[in-house]
Amino acid sequence: MNVDEITIKFLASIQSKVSTALYNAWFKNMQIMDLDTATALLYIDSDFKKKKIIENDSYTDIIEKTLKEVTGKDYTFELVTDFITNEIVNANQDVEQDYNKPIEVPIITEQDQETINTYTSEYKKINNNLNPELRFDNYVVGEANRTAQVVALEVAKNPGKTYNPFFLYGRSGTGKTHLMHAIGNYIVNNSNKTVLYIRSDQFISDFTEMTRKINNSDNSSLIEHFKDKYRNIDVLIIDDIQMLQDAKKSQSEFFQTFDSLYNLKKQIIISSDTSPNDLNMFEDRLKTRFGWGIALDIKPPDRDLKIKILKNKIIGMESADLIQEEVFDYIASNSPADIRSLEGAITRLFANIAIYQPETVDIPFTKEALGDIFGSNQYMTNDLARIRKTVAEYYDVTEESLKSKKRQANINKARQIGMYLSSILTEETVERIGLQYNRDHATVLHGVEKIEKELLNDDQLNKEIKELRDLLTI
Numbered sequence: 001m002n003v004d005e006i007t008i009k010f011l012a013s014i015q016s017k018v019s020t021a022l023y024n025a026w027f028k029n030m031q032i033m034d035l036d037t038a039t040a041l042l043y044i045d046s047d048f049k050k051k052k053i054i055e056n057d058s059y060t061d062i063i064e065k066t067l068k069e070v071t072g073k074d075y076t077f078e079l080v081t082d083f084i085t086n087e088i089v090n091a092n093q094d095v096e097q098d099y100n101k102p103i104e105v106p107i108i109t110e111q112d113q114e115t116i117n118t119y120t121s122e123y124k125k126i127n128n129n130l131n132p133e134l135r136f137d138n139y140v141v142g143e144a145n146r147t148a149q150v151v152a153l154e155v156a157k158n159p160g161k162t163y164n165p166f167f168l169y170g171r172s173g174t175g176k177t178h179l180m181h182a183i184g185n186y187i188v189n190n191s192n193k194t195v196l197y198i199r200s201d202q203f204i205s206d207f208t209e210m211t212r213k214i215n216n217s218d219n220s221s222l223i224e225h226f227k228d229k230y231r232n233i234d235v236l237i238i239d240d241i242q243m244l245q246d247a248k249k250s251q252s253e254f255f256q257t258f259d260s261l262y263n264l265k266k267q268i269i270i271s272s273d274t275s276p277n278d279l280n281m282f283e284d285r286l287k288t289r290f291g292w293g294i295a296l297d298i299k300p301p302d303r304d305l306k307i308k309i310l311k312n313k314i315i316g317m318e319s320a321d322l323i324q325e326e327v328f329d330y331i332a333s334n335s336p337a338d339i340r341s342l343e344g345a346i347t348r349l350f351a352n353i354a355i356y357q358p359e360t361v362d363i364p365f366t367k368e369a370l371g372d373i374f375g376s377n378q379y380m381t382n383d384l385a386r387i388r389k390t391v392a393e394y395y396d397v398t399e400e401s402l403k404s405k406k407r408q409a410n411i412n413k414a415r416q417i418g419m420y421l422s423s424i425l426t427e428e429t430v431e432r433i434g435l436q437y438n439r440d441h442a443t444v445l446h447g448v449e450k451i452e453k454e455l456l457n458d459d460q461l462n463k464e465i466k467e468l469r470d471l472l473t474i
Helices: 003-017 020-027 047-055 057-071 086-093 110-126 146-157 176-190 200-217 221-231 248-263 284-290 303-313 325-334 339-356 363-374 384-394 399-403 409-425 430-437 441-455 459-471
Strands: 031-034 039-043 076-080 166-169 195-199 235-239 267-272 294-297
Touching: 003 020, 003 031, 003 057, 020 047, 047 057, 047 076, 057 076, 146 166, 146 176, 146 294, 166 176, 176 195, 176 235, 176 267, 195 200, 195 221, 200 221, 200 235, 200 248, 200 430, 221 248, 235 248, 248 267, 248 284, 303 325, 303 339, 325 339, 325 363, 339 363, 384 399, 384 409, 384 430, 384 459, 399 409, 399 430, 409 430, 409 441, 409 459, 430 441, 441 459
Parallel strands: 039 076, 166 267, 166 294, 195 235, 235 267
Antiparallel strands: 031 039
16 A cells, blocks of 8 residues: 555544544644654644644554554654645655666566465455444443343354344434444454445445446446445445435345345444334335334443443553543443443543543532533434524424525525534534435535624524533433
8 A cells, every 4th residue: 555545444443533623633634744754744734733643642642552563563743734845845856767778577476376366355354434442341241232232242253144134223312333344343353244334424425426437428337336335245234224325225225235245145233313113214115125124223221231331441541540430430431322422421521531630530520620511411412403493493494495406595594503513513524414405515515604704793693502401412
């Protein structure tokens, strides 16, 4: 792999390890420039970020561990803010090309070909979109998810044989994605089977892009490439299947993919925010197939499981031993019933520990650190569809109009407010927010920024936003 490809994997891996806000603030614009020595040369886009990253041991640790993860080698690193270094320029100037010299075509022996085939097979195994940090050994189990964990492990040990398809459902933040990655990682590490993890919005994007190119060039080889990606594998893991509800053509293509894999006894693993029977916009034939295997509901974590998750999250963290036992109970009792909120609370708490360096972390310190998010004991769901529905009802427009190309003032305002609320009340990506309104990420960013500016001087808009947040409160 060249440094551009390594950079992509490097950033994707970091993004899977930290919160969206943390990733966007410190790592998003980082780029690997050179890996020729034991020191990796990394570009960062500001001296301020460079200083803060170097001063933060947890950030430097993430960078070094991720470099080893994606390259297989131990690297220290140096951050630079000049995009093109003198060393790189000089190296390029030293390269000379003799264009008159005949090109020698290497002879590929049978052994060479075998090596190429092995490499291709290994690359396909590596290029599976799995997060290696999400495993069974760090999946915290309690009453809410015990059955799902047991069945998931059985699927991992016997893919395509026991429960097929394996359908996981439950509200956002209950650990479905972790469990799916754990299955995939177990299979990759304990067999020669090929695994592909994909979100359904990526499936839609791939299918739409293929269709567009075929319409423009009539290139049938694109169909074969698409089929090879999704059907020439042993395990397909597809996340957030509910997003296919509004994409009828992609839904039909997924039906064909499902049948092809199922008939070859390949394992299919699916997640959704709702049960198969409640996917009302899906074709009946697909809903029927979802019921061929086993469908399990992962409930939100109860208090005891929350405490176990919190304790697991701080293992190995500096200052973890300062936290008094009752703090875990306080956070578990006051936080929403999803894992992301627990992670957010721990991140906030440790940020305050780093700033104020207390001798002990007790209830008063924790209340001071988390008071603004725990003050009202009311929380938001991380559900983009629910936000869109609530906004549509509040402004007396249809959800279809919010997804349409209509630009009437009232619809456009409601659409932008839906995007804004989604950006501040969930940790979803800009791209996934855009899918709820059939808009690209640039349009979402514009809409969010517009509402933010108007809130500075518009009392009526502030009142409407407050009312909407109250409506979305559990």
